[in-house]
């Protein structure tokens with residue numbers, strides 16, 4: 001390897017590291033198994049959160065020299081929060097709660113923005129290139145196994161821009177569904193935190209719900225999705241290799257907001273190679289407490305159904321009434337007090353399973369939970385129609401970029 005730096009994976013974490021290293025004069029090679037950055041995704045919208053730190057993430061990116069203007073983003077300070085009993089309330093903040101970006105290979109996606117920054121900085125990206133982790137200094141290869149999956153449909157609509165978030169254990173077992181509409185393109189997605197056969201039925205029912213409650217006049221384009229891998233490794237540097245992003249288990253167990261962790265850990269890895277910090281120490285100081293807090297919250301979420309979700313939604317709104325800021329509740333979730341911290345030994349033992357990975361790393365990972373009896377239900381008539389509608393869209397070229405076998 002010598003003076004060259006080899007990075008496995010041209011996703012957000014790998015490219016962030018590569019950009020910083022190349023700008024410091026290092027020869028950087030990024031090896032990406034797919035044909036392009038962002039090819040893991042296919043035009044879906046994702047949110048970059050602004051609640052795990054007091055610093056606006058775009059300001060943090062600018063401080064690292066990463067330019068948020070390289071890709072399209074839309075800021076939101078308000079959402080429709082849909083309670084399990086279909087009541088809709090509006091958590092809001094004066095600032096930016098999160099920004100929606102598009103993932104994929106189109107020119108305005110965050111993935112292509114990072115790719116452009118990397119190429120301009122002199123990074124050598126080798127697409128369709130297969131390397132072993134042992135041959136690389138930084139492993140940024142994303143999730144390996146599934147702890148949860150998200151499955152969504154992209155459609156055209158005339159509905160104005162909106163982000164709606166529905167806590168509902170039936171439509172999204174153990175989790176939530178969401179609808180994001182940006183400039184005439186919508187995404188309705190359901191997240192499954194319990195493994196299901198036939199995830200399509202959850203998506204069809206979710207779409208039916210949003211359609212009944214918003215004037216969408218959907219014109220389906222394609223279906224997208226992917227998996228999330230949640231785990232806490234014993235070490236983030238193993239046999240001299242630095243593990244970043246989801247390859248290092250740096251994911252948000254509660255909601256699956258991993259982009260901020262991916263970029264931050266990529267930057268920290270580069271700084272460690274440049275002798276500006278100790279990666280293991282910095283990740284444990286900055287990111288692991290957030291991951292652990294999210295795991296504690298996930299442990300609690302796994303124990304409740306819709307009644308518990310309703311309590312969460314009500315608490316969120318009461319907190320907003322008291323403080324005048326809907327984002328404060330989200331900040332609070334990542335700063336566990338005594339009660340939640342005291343649960344940590346139970347979370348480790350009760351929710352995480354010890355595993356030795358192929359590359360020799362010891363990890364405690366969250367397995368994909370089994371389905372429950374309540375996950376079996378008869379689809380509504382409208383959901384069945386939506387399933388048929390999707391089949392006909394597929395016949396005319398509608399693409400499904402995610403299969404259940406990936407889960």
Ligand SMILES: Cc1cc2nc3c(=O)[nH]c(=O)nc-3n(C[C@H](O)[C@H](O)[C@H](O)COP(=O)(O)OP(=O)(O)OC[C@H]3O[C@@H](n4cnc5c(N)ncnc54)[C@H](O)[C@@H]3O)c2cc1C
Pocket residue numbers: 008009010011012013014031032033034037038039040044045046047048049129130131140141142143150151224225226227228244245246247251256257258259260262
């Ligand atoms: C459907 C869905 C919705 C999501 N929504 C959100 C959201 O709203 N907000 C949020 O913050 N996060 C969200 N996430 C999570 C977020 O996308 C990830 O946490 C983040 O992209 C992880 O970045 P990464 O660089 O670690 O991995 P990736 O983005 O997966 O990049 C890894 C790269 O490595 C490549 N690779 C894999 N194996 C190899 C190999 N052997 N050799 C070479 N290359 C390899 C892959 O092709 C990929 O390009 C979502 C995830 C999914 C699936």
